[in-house]
Amino acid sequence: MKKVFISGPISSDFIGESIAKHQTKTSIGAHNIFLGQVRADEVDGKKVAAIEYTCYEELANTKLHEIREEAFEKFDLICMHIYHSLGTIKTGEVCFFVFVSAKRRKEVYAATEWLVNQVKDRTPIYGKEIFEDETHQWKVNS
Amino acid sequence: MKVTLKYFGQLVDVMGNHEETQEIDVKNSNELLEQMKQNNPISHIPFQLAINDVLIDQEESKKLNDGDVIALLPPYAGG
Numbered sequence: 732m733k734k735v736f737i738s739g740p741i742s743s744d745f746i747g748e749s750i751a752k753h754q755t756k757t758s759i760g761a762h763n764i765f766l767g768q769v770r771a772d773e774v775d776g777k778k779v780a781a782i783e784y785t786c787y788e789e790l791a792n793t794k795l796h797e798i799r800e801e802a803f804e805k806f807d808l809i810c811m812h813i814y815h816s817l818g819t820i821k822t823g824e825v826c827f828f829v830f831v832s833a834k835r836r837k838e839v840y841a842a843t844e845w846l847v848n849q850v851k852d853r854t855p856i857y858g859k860e861i862f863e864d865e866t867h868q869w870k871v872n873s
Numbered sequence: 874m875k876v877t878l879k880y881f882g883q884l885v886d887v888m889g890n891h892e893e894t895q896e897i898d899v900k901n902s903n904e905l906l907e908q909m910k911q912n913n914p915i916s917h918i919p920f921q922l923a924i925n926d927v928l929i930d931q932e933e934s935k936k937l938n939d940g941d942v943i944a945l946l947p948p949y950a951g952g
Contacts, residue, residue: 767952787944790923815952855944855949856949856950869882
Protein backbone atom coordinates (compact mmCIF):
# COMPACT_ATOMS: atom_id res chain seq x y z
CA MET A 732 0.00 0.00 0.00
CA LYS A 733 1.34 3.40 -0.99
CA LYS A 734 1.85 5.91 1.80
CA VAL A 735 -0.51 8.86 1.37
CA PHE A 736 -0.71 10.56 4.75
CA ILE A 737 2.02 12.92 5.82
CA SER A 738 2.26 14.47 9.25
CA GLY A 739 2.36 18.25 8.84
CA PRO A 740 2.46 20.41 5.71
CA ILE A 741 3.75 19.20 2.35
CA SER A 742 6.94 21.14 1.71
CA SER A 743 8.21 22.57 -1.58
CA ASP A 744 11.30 20.38 -1.10
CA PHE A 745 9.15 17.27 -0.93
CA ILE A 746 7.29 18.30 -4.09
CA GLY A 747 10.55 19.13 -5.88
CA GLU A 748 12.12 15.80 -4.90
CA SER A 749 9.01 13.95 -6.10
CA ILE A 750 9.43 15.55 -9.52
CA ALA A 751 13.15 14.79 -9.59
CA LYS A 752 12.54 11.09 -8.84
CA HIS A 753 10.74 10.78 -12.16
CA GLN A 754 13.70 11.81 -14.30
CA THR A 755 14.69 8.14 -14.62
CA LYS A 756 11.26 7.23 -16.01
CA THR A 757 11.93 8.35 -19.56
CA SER A 758 8.70 7.02 -21.09
CA ILE A 759 6.92 9.90 -19.34
CA GLY A 760 6.18 12.91 -21.53
CA ALA A 761 3.76 14.83 -19.30
CA HIS A 762 3.32 15.44 -15.59
CA ASN A 763 0.46 17.27 -13.98
CA ILE A 764 0.28 18.44 -10.39
CA PHE A 765 -2.54 19.62 -8.18
CA LEU A 766 -1.67 21.35 -4.92
CA GLY A 767 -4.29 22.15 -2.31
CA GLN A 768 -3.38 25.06 -0.05
CA VAL A 769 -5.06 26.07 3.21
CA ARG A 770 -7.08 29.21 2.55
CA ALA A 771 -7.69 31.98 5.08
CA ASP A 772 -11.48 31.95 4.79
CA GLU A 773 -13.39 34.56 6.72
CA VAL A 774 -16.56 33.54 8.59
CA ASP A 775 -18.54 36.12 10.58
CA GLY A 776 -15.54 38.40 10.75
CA LYS A 777 -13.19 35.65 11.98
CA LYS A 778 -10.27 34.48 9.89
CA VAL A 779 -9.15 30.85 9.53
CA ALA A 780 -5.56 30.51 10.80
CA ALA A 781 -5.08 26.77 10.23
CA ILE A 782 -6.85 23.50 9.49
CA GLU A 783 -6.31 20.47 11.68
CA TYR A 784 -6.72 17.36 9.54
CA THR A 785 -7.66 13.96 10.90
CA CYS A 786 -8.79 10.82 9.14
CA TYR A 787 -10.12 7.33 9.62
CA GLU A 788 -6.90 5.84 8.41
CA GLU A 789 -7.94 2.18 7.98
CA LEU A 790 -10.91 3.01 5.76
CA ALA A 791 -9.10 5.90 4.06
CA ASN A 792 -6.28 3.60 2.96
CA THR A 793 -8.76 1.08 1.54
CA LYS A 794 -10.57 3.83 -0.37
CA LEU A 795 -7.35 5.37 -1.66
CA HIS A 796 -6.22 1.97 -2.89
CA GLU A 797 -9.53 1.55 -4.78
CA ILE A 798 -9.22 5.04 -6.28
CA ARG A 799 -5.69 4.28 -7.39
CA GLU A 800 -6.69 1.01 -9.07
CA GLU A 801 -9.63 2.70 -10.81
CA ALA A 802 -7.42 5.55 -12.03
CA PHE A 803 -5.06 3.12 -13.75
CA GLU A 804 -8.03 1.37 -15.40
CA LYS A 805 -9.64 4.62 -16.49
CA PHE A 806 -6.62 6.55 -17.73
CA ASP A 807 -3.46 5.61 -19.60
CA LEU A 808 -1.04 6.58 -16.83
CA ILE A 809 2.56 5.69 -16.14
CA CYS A 810 2.41 6.63 -12.49
CA MET A 811 0.50 8.61 -9.94
CA HIS A 812 0.97 9.76 -6.36
CA ILE A 813 -1.44 11.14 -3.80
CA TYR A 814 -0.32 12.84 -0.58
CA HIS A 815 -2.51 14.41 2.08
CA SER A 816 -1.47 16.11 5.30
CA LEU A 817 -2.63 15.20 8.77
CA GLY A 818 -2.25 17.46 11.79
CA THR A 819 -2.27 21.24 11.90
CA ILE A 820 -1.59 23.01 8.60
CA LYS A 821 -1.37 26.79 8.64
CA THR A 822 -2.92 29.03 6.01
CA GLY A 823 -0.69 29.29 2.96
CA GLU A 824 0.76 25.82 3.50
CA VAL A 825 0.13 22.90 1.16
CA CYS A 826 -2.03 20.06 2.49
CA PHE A 827 -2.89 18.04 -0.64
CA PHE A 828 -0.60 16.96 -3.48
CA VAL A 829 -1.72 14.92 -6.48
CA PHE A 830 0.92 14.06 -9.07
CA VAL A 831 0.05 12.27 -12.29
CA SER A 832 2.38 11.19 -15.09
CA ALA A 833 1.67 9.78 -18.54
CA LYS A 834 3.08 9.64 -22.06
CA ARG A 835 1.04 12.61 -23.24
CA ARG A 836 -0.64 15.63 -21.69
CA LYS A 837 -4.30 14.85 -22.47
CA GLU A 838 -4.46 11.97 -19.99
CA VAL A 839 -2.84 13.84 -17.12
CA TYR A 840 -5.27 16.75 -17.18
CA ALA A 841 -8.32 14.50 -17.02
CA ALA A 842 -6.78 12.10 -14.51
CA THR A 843 -5.74 14.86 -12.11
CA GLU A 844 -9.18 16.38 -11.93
CA TRP A 845 -10.81 12.96 -11.53
CA LEU A 846 -8.39 11.98 -8.76
CA VAL A 847 -8.78 15.21 -6.78
CA ASN A 848 -12.57 14.83 -6.86
CA GLN A 849 -12.48 11.16 -5.91
CA VAL A 850 -10.17 11.76 -2.95
CA LYS A 851 -12.42 14.55 -1.68
CA ASP A 852 -15.63 12.56 -2.17
CA ARG A 853 -14.59 9.08 -1.08
CA THR A 854 -11.88 9.39 1.56
CA PRO A 855 -12.83 9.85 5.22
CA ILE A 856 -10.71 12.91 5.96
CA TYR A 857 -11.88 15.70 8.28
CA GLY A 858 -10.68 19.27 8.69
CA LYS A 859 -11.16 21.40 11.76
CA GLU A 860 -10.87 25.05 10.72
CA ILE A 861 -9.17 26.88 13.56
CA PHE A 862 -9.77 30.63 13.68
CA GLU A 863 -7.28 33.25 14.84
CA ASP A 864 -9.19 33.52 18.15
CA GLU A 865 -8.75 29.73 18.66
CA THR A 866 -12.44 28.90 18.19
CA HIS A 867 -13.18 26.40 15.47
CA GLN A 868 -15.69 25.00 13.00
CA TRP A 869 -15.68 21.78 10.99
CA LYS A 870 -14.81 22.21 7.35
CA VAL A 871 -17.53 21.34 4.84
CA ASN A 872 -16.54 20.58 1.26
CA SER A 873 -18.50 22.52 -1.34
CA MET B 874 -21.50 -7.12 24.24
CA LYS B 875 -18.65 -4.65 24.18
CA VAL B 876 -17.98 -2.52 21.11
CA THR B 877 -15.61 0.33 20.26
CA LEU B 878 -17.20 3.49 18.93
CA LYS B 879 -15.10 5.89 16.88
CA TYR B 880 -16.24 9.45 16.20
CA PHE B 881 -15.08 11.80 13.46
CA GLY B 882 -15.51 15.42 12.44
CA GLN B 883 -18.28 17.31 14.19
CA LEU B 884 -19.24 14.18 16.12
CA VAL B 885 -16.00 14.44 18.13
CA ASP B 886 -17.24 17.73 19.61
CA VAL B 887 -20.76 16.46 20.30
CA MET B 888 -19.69 13.13 21.82
CA GLY B 889 -16.80 14.70 23.71
CA ASN B 890 -14.13 12.23 22.55
CA HIS B 891 -12.66 10.41 19.54
CA GLU B 892 -13.23 6.89 20.72
CA GLU B 893 -14.87 4.94 23.52
CA THR B 894 -15.63 1.38 24.46
CA GLN B 895 -19.22 0.73 25.42
CA GLU B 896 -21.22 -2.14 26.77
CA ILE B 897 -24.31 -2.24 24.56
CA ASP B 898 -27.49 -4.22 24.64
CA VAL B 899 -28.69 -4.16 21.03
CA LYS B 900 -28.79 -6.73 18.25
CA ASN B 901 -28.00 -4.69 15.20
CA SER B 902 -26.68 -1.41 13.88
CA ASN B 903 -30.16 0.13 13.50
CA GLU B 904 -30.96 -0.45 17.15
CA LEU B 905 -27.60 0.99 18.15
CA LEU B 906 -28.25 4.11 16.06
CA GLU B 907 -31.69 4.61 17.57
CA GLN B 908 -30.27 4.27 21.06
CA MET B 909 -27.43 6.66 20.34
CA LYS B 910 -29.79 9.25 18.87
CA GLN B 911 -32.01 9.01 21.95
CA ASN B 912 -29.11 9.52 24.33
CA ASN B 913 -27.07 12.12 22.42
CA PRO B 914 -27.83 15.30 20.46
CA ILE B 915 -26.69 13.89 17.11
CA SER B 916 -29.91 13.73 15.09
CA HIS B 917 -29.06 16.92 13.17
CA ILE B 918 -25.71 15.57 11.97
CA PRO B 919 -25.69 13.41 8.84
CA PHE B 920 -23.33 10.44 9.09
CA GLN B 921 -22.58 7.03 7.70
CA LEU B 922 -21.54 3.93 9.62
CA ALA B 923 -18.56 1.69 9.10
CA ILE B 924 -18.30 -1.60 10.94
CA ASN B 925 -14.81 -3.06 11.28
CA ASP B 926 -13.53 -0.65 8.62
CA VAL B 927 -16.23 -1.48 6.06
CA LEU B 928 -18.89 1.08 5.11
CA ILE B 929 -22.47 -0.12 5.40
CA ASP B 930 -25.47 1.07 3.39
CA GLN B 931 -27.74 3.63 5.03
CA GLU B 932 -30.73 1.29 4.78
CA GLU B 933 -28.88 -1.80 5.86
CA SER B 934 -29.04 -3.08 9.42
CA LYS B 935 -26.06 -5.21 10.33
CA LYS B 936 -25.86 -7.73 13.12
CA LEU B 937 -23.34 -6.59 15.72
CA ASN B 938 -20.81 -8.80 17.46
CA ASP B 939 -18.71 -8.50 20.56
CA GLY B 940 -15.51 -6.59 19.80
CA ASP B 941 -16.85 -4.77 16.73
CA VAL B 942 -15.37 -1.39 15.88
CA ILE B 943 -18.10 0.99 14.76
CA ALA B 944 -17.16 4.30 13.16
CA LEU B 945 -19.57 7.22 12.79
CA LEU B 946 -18.54 9.20 9.74
CA PRO B 947 -20.03 12.63 8.88
CA PRO B 948 -19.53 13.93 5.29
CA TYR B 949 -15.87 13.95 4.33
CA ALA B 950 -13.88 17.18 4.09
CA GLY B 951 -10.48 16.32 2.68
CA GLY B 952 -8.45 18.46 0.30
